[in-house]
Amino acid sequence: MSKVLMKGNEAVGAAAIEAGCKYFFGYPITPQSELPEYMSRELPKVGGCFLQAESEIAAINMVYGAAGAGVRVMTSSSSPGISLKQEGISYIAGAELPCLIVNMMRGGPGLGSIQPSQTDYFQATRGGGNGDYRLVVLAPSNIQELVDLIIEGFDIADQYRNPVMVLGDGMLGQMMEPVEFKKKEGRKLPEKTWATNGTGGKRERNIVNSLYISTETLEPHNIHLIEKYKEITKNEVKVESEGLEDAEIVLTAFGTVARVVNTAVKTLREKGYKVGVIRPITLWPYPYAEFKKINPACKGVLSVEMNHGQMVDDVKIAVEGKFPVHFYGRYGGAVPSPKEIVDKSLEILGGGK
Numbered sequence: 001m002s003k004v005l006m007k008g009n010e011a012v013g014a015a016a017i018e019a020g021c022k023y024f025f026g027y028p029i030t031p032q033s034e035l036p037e038y039m040s041r042e043l044p045k046v047g048g049c050f051l052q053a054e055s056e057i058a059a060i061n062m063v064y065g066a067a068g069a070g071v072r073v074m075t076s077s078s079s080p081g082i083s084l085k086q087e088g089i090s091y092i093a094g095a096e097l098p099c100l101i102v103n104m105m106r107g108g109p110g111l112g113s114i115q116p117s118q119t120d121y122f123q124a125t126r127g128g129g130n131g132d133y134r135l136v137v138l139a140p141s142n143i144q145e146l147v148d149l150i151i152e153g154f155d156i157a158d159q160y161r162n163p164v165m166v167l168g169d170g171m172l173g174q175m176m177e178p179v180e181f182k183k184k185e186g187r188k189l190p191e192k193t194w195a196t197n198g199t200g201g202k203r204e205r206n207i208v209n210s211l212y213i214s215t216e217t218l219e220p221h222n223i224h225l226i227e228k229y230k231e232i233t234k235n236e237v238k239v240e241s242e243g244l245e246d247a248e249i250v251l252t253a254f255g256t257v258a259r260v261v262n263t264a265v266k267t268l269r270e271k272g273y274k275v276g277v278i279r280p281i282t283l284w285p286y287p288y289a290e291f292k293k294i295n296p297a298c299k300g301v302l303s304v305e306m307n308h309g310q311m312v313d314d315v316k317i318a319v320e321g322k323f324p325v326h327f328y329g330r331y332g333g334a335v336p337s338p339k340e341i342v343d344k345s346l347e348i349l350g351g352g353k
Helices: 008-018 034-046 056-068 080-084 086-094 121-126 143-160 170-174 215-235 257-270 288-293 312-319 338-349
Strands: 004-007 023-026 049-052 073-077 099-105 136-138 163-169 176-179 239-242 249-252 275-280 282-284 301-305 325-329
Touching: 004 008, 008 034, 008 099, 008 143, 008 170, 008 176, 023 034, 023 056, 034 049, 056 073, 056 080, 056 086, 056 099, 073 080, 080 086, 086 163, 099 143, 099 170, 121 163, 121 282, 136 143, 143 163, 143 176, 143 215, 163 170, 239 288, 249 257, 249 338, 257 275, 257 301, 257 338, 275 288, 288 312, 301 312, 301 338, 312 325, 325 338
Parallel strands: 023 049, 023 073, 073 099, 099 163, 136 163, 249 275, 249 301, 301 325
Antiparallel strands: 004 176, 136 282, 239 275
8 A cells, every 4th residue: 555645633533444433522622633623524434423522521421432332432632631531531441441542742731832742641651530540551753653553552442441542742743744554464352242232132231330339349340450451561562672782871752752862862873872772652551671671881861751751750660770860851842852862861971972
């Protein structure tokens, strides 16, 4: 199949339809508004339903209902809109329903700006709603990867009966790149025998619920969820890395910032430094084991982010105190430049060559 030039937000919609998504419930907010616009135009062509809800809260609860019926459903928003969806996301996780949630992050806190940012890392990976639950969180760095992870995200959601979040930002949503919709062999997915799609008089009715009144019923449910999350952690870690075995310094970043880091790494290598790179693709489950491959003589790990160092906590957990962990970030929609990253790396290394 030939490649087609697409804007990131529209590529999300095309990938979702390719994955069999038939239902989209959302509410417009920049910088992701092209996605619901695309779905409103294209979903009816494949027999699907687009509905612009009266609010983000209404949208996520419509997702809850559709997911409970066993169909492939998604929603999207940007930062403060995702905040409004948190109660519904917790309900969906508690009820063990598969769905896809896209967050094209903007600057914050509050309404912030429409510029790209990565300030929702804590919200996505630690859970913005109540209770012990986890989302699978995927962080693409280019539009082809965005397309591939949207398609795979639906499969992951169905396999584990769990919401999946794709975490992008305003750059990824607004930039245009050539993409290919590759035909890949999908996962062997379980039949949705739990779905509330009518009994036909052939079985007992199914109940979708996240309410467990007594400790005797809720505790076993929590233990079941914990075991499921362990299985996800074992099977679904995604990461890219290189140059760790003899690295003098290791740079780590996720999403679009990882592209800027790659340019800085090239410059540092041209100067003669041995530089390793770790790019987490799953932010949960986090690729902690990858950091164990770092050269024991490494002088430090530098986390580069468009926030105040939210991924640093996970990097510190990963290195287990074996290396100094440094941070370089820009805030409020500002994007770090390759030169800034090079300068910070040289500072850690103790000067230039």
